Amino acid sequence: MTPCWPRRGLYAITADETDTGRLLARVDAVLAAGVALLQYRNKSVDAATRRTQAIALQAACARHAVPLIINDDWRLAAEIDADGVHLGEDDGALAAARAALGETAILGASCYDSLALARSAVDAGASYVAFGAFFPSPTKPHARHATLDLLHDSAALGVPRVAIGGIRPDNGRSLVMAGCDLLAVISGVFDAADPAAAVRDYQRCFE
Ligand SMILES: Cc1ncc(COP(=O)(O)OP(=O)(O)O)c(N)n1
Ligand SMILES: Cc1ncsc1CCOP(=O)(O)O
Numbered sequence: 001m002t003p004c005w006p007r008r009g010l011y012a013i014t015a016d017e018t019d020t021g022r023l024l025a026r027v028d029a030v031l032a033a034g035v036a037l038l039q040y041r042n043k044s045v046d047a048a049t050r051r052t053q054a055i056a057l058q059a060a061c062a063r064h065a066v067p068l069i070i071n072d073d074w075r076l077a078a079e080i081d082a083d084g085v086h087l088g089e090d091d092g093a094l095a096a097a098r099a100a101l102g103e104t105a106i107l108g109a110s111c112y113d114s115l116a117l118a119r120s121a122v123d124a125g126a127s128y129v130a131f132g133a134f135f136p137s138p139t140k141p142h143a144r145h146a147t148l149d150l151l152h153d154s155a156a157l158g159v160p161r162v163a164i165g166g167i168r169p170d171n172g173r174s175l176v177m178a179g180c181d182l183l184a185v186i187s188g189v190f191d192a193a194d195p196a197a198a199v200r201d202y203q204r205c206f207e
């Protein structure tokens with residue numbers, strides 16, 4: 001059963017990590033500090049390790065009642081009965097994911113810098129849409145760039161809007177003020193010396 005998810009707050013996304021013990025320890029600290037959603041994203045390991053790590057994170061998320069979203073792979077999400085999946089333009093159709101995961105699953109869609117993509121994603125059943133990158137991203141330096149105007153212009157979409165890309169505690173508030181509901185962050189949380197303290201810093205963007 002998908003836990004009810006807060007439509008506002010920090011959306012933590014895991015950094016590439018081969019050491020499952022280290023990944024779990026850091027995720028546990030992040031979950032305890034309080035995030036709205038956790039996405040498992042790992043481009044650096046093989047499919048078997050991804051499955052093992054996803055299952056381990058699922059147990060941790062369940063303990064903290066935080067929904068677990070799987071990046072890229074709706075088949076893995078369906079296989080382990082995760083709470084949802086996040087799909088980009090090369091990750092398959094939202095409709096196929098919805099059919100496999102069911103009505104209550106959380107389906108996220110990357111919409112980059114495009115309001116048209118966001119409208120199509122909502123029509124196809126997306127639970128939230130994500131725009132970005134808003135700032136230069138150390139994790140994805142060549143990501144497409146989105147501007148604050150997009151947040152102003154997308155207010156009537158009817159689903160939560162996520163901002164991603166180079167978000168720091170000192171620039172996140174500008175995105176929230178422009179209308180975004182969730183701040184999605186990788187390096188600012190998972191590359192921090194103290195990920196729980198970093199989560200608390202981001203939470204101030206919503207005050
Ligand atoms: C919340 C959120 N927003 C955007 C993305 C990026 O998805 P995608 O464009 O498929 O790129 P990769 O993450 O697969 O490199 C995301 N994962 N999460
Ligand atoms: C996956 C993704 N899509 C656009 S930017 C980005 C990476 C975000 O990571 P960071 O928070 O480290 O900039």
Ligand SMILES: [Mg+2]
Nearest residue numbers: 072087088091
């Ligand atoms: Mg993807």
